[in-house]
Amino acid sequence: MIDLLNYIVWNPDLEAFHLGPIAVRWYGLMWIIGLATAYFVVKRLYKEQKIKDEYFDPLFLYCFFGILIGARLGHCIFYEPDYFLTSGKGLIEMILPIRFLPEGGFKLIGYAGLASHGGTLGLMIALWLYVRKTKLSIWTVLDNIAIATGTTACFIRLGNLMNSEIIGKVTDVPWAFIFEHVDKVPRHPGQLYEAIAYAILFGIMWYLHKKMPEKIGTGWYFGFCLAYIFTFRFFIEYTKEIQEAFEATLPLDMGQILSIPFIIIGVYCMIRAKKLEQV
Template sequence: MMNLLNYILWDPNLVAFKLGPFSIRWYGLMWVFGLVVAYLLVQRLYKEQKIKDEYFDPLAFYCFFGILIGARLGHCLFYEPDYFLTSSKGIIEMILPIRFGDDGSWLGQTFGFHVIGYAGLASHGGTLGLMIALWMYVRRTKLSIWTVLDNIAIATGSTACCIRLGNLMNSEIIGKITDVPWAFIFEKVDAVPRHPGQLYEAIAYAILFVIMWTLHKKKPEKIGTGWYFGFCLTYIFTFRFFIEYTKEVQEAFEASLPIDMGQILSIPFIILGTYCMIKAKKKA
């Protein structure tokens, strides 16, 4: 019989602080913090490479909306299409950060909905959205697509780490039941010890950032070949593929699949990343 006192009890407050009627959640705060860190890192990379400030200024706009739109659509289309695509209410909730219903929230009684933020963001969709946004960005600035992708890739680990820590604060994307001594009991979910999959990923992405930042100092000539971009994709989604074995499925339909949706969506990115690394090596 499990001794639940041997495990880590996890039940943090979802709200970091309040601004009037608005509640600022840890999840949203970690998202913003991760994007700000990446912004500062890429700004430094641009200065190191003597890229003009006028080319950097619009980058944050493209990245923010590319990631947000891609991550939101990725979750809605890949994980809950039956909910979001079968009614006008679902389509509105997919686009706007609201949830319909009367639960006594500050907007609920008057308008029939309350602002909850985007509850449901998929990293695979965010990655694809970012790639499309960067393609639009380089069309405007005429910079090399590989230079831009490599610079973003070098900073990506820091943002990905912050986002997974946000998931941990939300007690979401939980792991399977386990008896390892570092298991978490997510009290908002149930009373059994589980793998802290969010923490596994956060640590992996922090390590990725250290590797990438160190390598770019030693091999700055590789920036612009696509190697850093390829390595980033291969590292993240290979790890993501295997870490899925420690996670509970997010949607019921995944239980009938030989591998879950996260693993299925990771495979194309692993292939693309490997191709970019091989291409960069041949070019060198």
């Protein structure tokens, strides 16, 4: 029998507060806070680099929609293709925040399923479109976004923690969480591990950009961000449960497989930046 006193019992209310009849869920609130903190960080970076305000103003919309669309499509295509890509209703649910009911009609459920790898890819595409419009250096924009990425990623994972999703494997470590919404078994708090790692990443990036501002625009910060996040993500997957049944037949889970290209891109960008310094 499990001794609940040995572990952290996790059973938060999914709703943070109400605005009249509208319930604000912790997950959505954490997304908003994460994006807002990144907004102010990048705004300060633009000011430090004397980049015109007119170039900053549209950046938030590009990032918001790039991350949201990429994360949603990433989840549907990478993790649940059999559901979303095999019927007209699935395709509609992939695009709209609804779920069709067996008895007919539909229910508004929000976007229940967002993948960080897809969000990263969507963000990169959105930033490419942004620099085409503004004519700013793509490497400067990527480096600035990379410096702020840790804070957004941290809050998103805290949102996952509040939702009791992306849970870890069963364990007996003293800091294990018992997720009451899941199965009341002590598990690794994988979401918290990632949130802490990303908070540390932001601290490192902010410190380095103060010490090495000349590297902004070389792609080094962007490369370091990718390499750090997805190397950590690769190894933290060993403490997490698979998200879909088909992953059990793979030598690596989907999160690890999708992390490898981003690690390679990150290392390449850091090497490229180093070579530019030597020219």
